[in-house]
Amino acid sequence: MSNRVILLKNKTSKLDSYENLFxxxxxxxxxxxxxxxxxxxxxxFQVLNSLEYLVNLKYIIITSQRTVECLMETILPNLCDDHKRLLLSKTVYTVGPATAGFLERIGFVNIKGGDRAGNGSILADVMIDELSVDQDICLQQEILFLVGEIRRDIIPTKLSSAGFNIREIVTYKTCPLEDNLTRFQDALKPGSWVVLFSPQGTKDILDFLKQHPHLKCNVATIGPTTEKYMLDQGVKPNVVSPKPDCLSLLHSIMP
Known part of the structure; x- marks a missing residue:
């Protein structure tokens, strides 16, 4: 059997944690x-470049590595040093250890959630629990949620229903590439593991796998949202990683 693992994702850095561990x-x-x-x-940038806003801002939510990249590549380099230091001193809540690690690497010093919050619903519960002692302040001040154009509304819905004031600002958008299936077929070996991180751009690949069961590929996914999408497409994953990180995924697929 092949030891190939096809990770349906962008490589996040030259030292991607999935690549190193596998x-x-x-x-x-x-x-x-x-x-x-x-x-x-x-x-x-307009919001974070306001000294008055930064002084009053206490909490930020960042759940996507793409948002971290936007901050690192296009926002932080254009902030003055004082604004940058003030921003990086804020408490930032995040999902999973990978995004927490990226936030730490770009300079945030007070990161919460991370390992304790494997998905958005858990993160919202953590925030409600931790911020309840500061609720009077939070009800008056907004929590900044930096998001992608396509996102689920679990976090803002839970926090809003608990009385918190959430402001969402879009930091990136995504669109599928046109040659996904061709490149997938070029990379595929019989018996490969195929790992889905998101539903976006995967329909043709799932259809191909359904039509070619003789290839005996194993399919893994990270998270219940993508698992549900796969089941809706008629593909049952062999593995659902219990946590959104490379170590949990590795342990899930190892014999």
């Missing part, structure tokens, strides 16, 4: 981007 365990990881990202920094 290679250490004699797997052959191949990254196959299905979507392209475009930063939309203007509104976020």
């Amino acid at each position: 290679k250490q365990h004699q797997y052959d990881p191949v990254f196959l981007p299905l979507i392209k990202h475009q930063h939309i920094p203007d509104e976020a």
Whole structure:
């Protein structure tokens, strides 16, 4: 059987944690981007470039590595040093250890959630629990949620229903690449593992796998949203990683 693992995602850095860990365990990881990202920094920059806003802002929510990249590449470099230091001192809530690690690397010093919050629903519960002692302040001040153009509304819905004031600002958008299936077929070996991180851009690939069961590929996914999408498309994943990180995924697919 093949030891190839096709990761249907953009490689996040030269030292991507999935690549390093899978290679250490004699797997052959191949990254196959299905979507392209475009930063939309203007509104976020305008808001974060306001000293008055930054002074009053206490909490930020960032759940996407794409948002971290937007901050790193297009917002932080254009802020003055004082504004940058003030922004990076804010409490930032995030989902999963990977995004928490990226936030730490770009300079945030007070990161919460992370390992304790494997999805948005858990993060919202963590925030409600932790911020309840500060609720009078939070009801008056907004919590800034930096998001992608396509996102689920679990976090703002839960927090709003608990009385918190949430402001969402879009920092990036995504769209599918046109040659996803062709590149997937080029990368595929019989018996490969195929890992889905998001529904976006995967329909043709799932249809192909359904039509070619003789390839005996195993399919893994991270998170219940993508699992539900796969089931709706008639594909049952062999594995659903219990946490959105490379170690949980590795342990899930190892024999």
